[in-house]
Structure formats: structure tokens, C-alpha cells
Amino acid sequence: MEVLTPEEGRVAVQLARAVLEEKIGRKHVEYPALPPVFSEKRGVFVTLKKRGELRGCIGFPTPVYPLGQAISGAALAAALEDPRFPPLRAGELPEIRIEVTVLSVPVPLTCRASERPRNIMVGTHGLIVRGMGRSGLLLPQVPLEWGWDAPEFLDHTCLKAGLARGCWKDERVEVYTFEGQIFGE
Secondary structure (H helix, E strand, O other), X not given: OOOOOHHHHHHHHHHHHHHHHHHOOOOOOOOOOOOXXXXXXXXXXXXXXXXXXXXXXXXXXXXXXXXXXXXXXHHHHXXXXXXXOOOOOHHHHHHEEEEEEEEOOOEEOOOXXXXXXXXXXXXXEEEEXXXXXXXXXXXXXXXXXXXXXXXXXXXXXXXXXXXXXXXXXXXXXXXXXXXEEEEEO
16 A cells, blocks of 8 residues: 555545535535545545544445545544434534544455464554454554454454454454554644
8 A cells, every 4th residue: 555645644634624614514614635646546434533532433444435535425424424423513523533544455364263363463454354244344543542452353343343252263254454544633
């Protein structure tokens, strides 16, 4: 994955903020000029936090949209469509801090299921667990925030998928890793 520069990362966060201020805050905003990398298809997640607590997080795990479009869509969806939270209100915007995570393409872990924890770099890898018609994803920063080791990270990704803790030990369950560049306010 070609990494974004710090300046491109700042633009990513500015774009997410501009979308929220315009669509939710109903303000006239000036959108930042988007560098060429924003026309490349990339996976991305936008995380919203209020007073340090999660307030919304939605994204696109695979590169299906150009980065600029993906950030805009994910920011609005995180604010309005995360089923864990009520829609964000305009009055909350000053308290919201935005984090944009630009993802590498997910790759399957090809080792035996019992060896999966040894092949996960906590703090570097994000995880996707797929099995039994379900899927769950956790970003690379999540295990650091909670102090999880690799088996706990795998367990919580299984739970996020609506599967049983430890399902990652089943060879029929697929586990993918990806990396993310994190930019925040």
C-alpha cells in the first residue's frame, strides 16, 4: 500500500469534518483541495469520538470507492447510520473528534488456525473474521486501546462478527489481516 503523507492525512480528516459540518451542521463549508491519491480506490474507516468515547465508526474494508468518496461516505454513515448509536446531532459537532484510518487490502492468514495468534502483529494488523455467513472487523488501534493480546483480539473480532469467542480456532473460519494509517484531529 502506498502510504499517505502527513499532509494528505490532514486533508483526509479535513474532508471528513467538512462533510459533517455541511450535512449535519447545515453550514456552508469550503472543502479542501484533494491531492491525486484521493482518486485512488482505498479502503477506509471513519471513527467519531465524543469526550474520548466511541460515537460512531463505519467504513469500507476493501478498496471499492475512490478515497475522497469513501471518506465522505464513511464520515456521514458513522454519524448517521451506526446502529449502536442515535444519529449525530448538529449540537454535538464541536465535541466530536474525527479519526480516519486508510486501509491496506486485506490478505488471508494462510497458516493453520492454531498458529493464527503468532501471525498477528497487535498494533499493526487489523482483523476480519468471516465464517458461517457472518463477518466482523476490528481496526489495528482497537487492541491497543483495550490492552488485548493476539488471542483476545481474535476472540473480540469473532464476537464483533456475531460468532462465538474462539471461533478463529476453526479451520473453516477465515481470518484476514490488514494494516491502517491512522490520522486524527
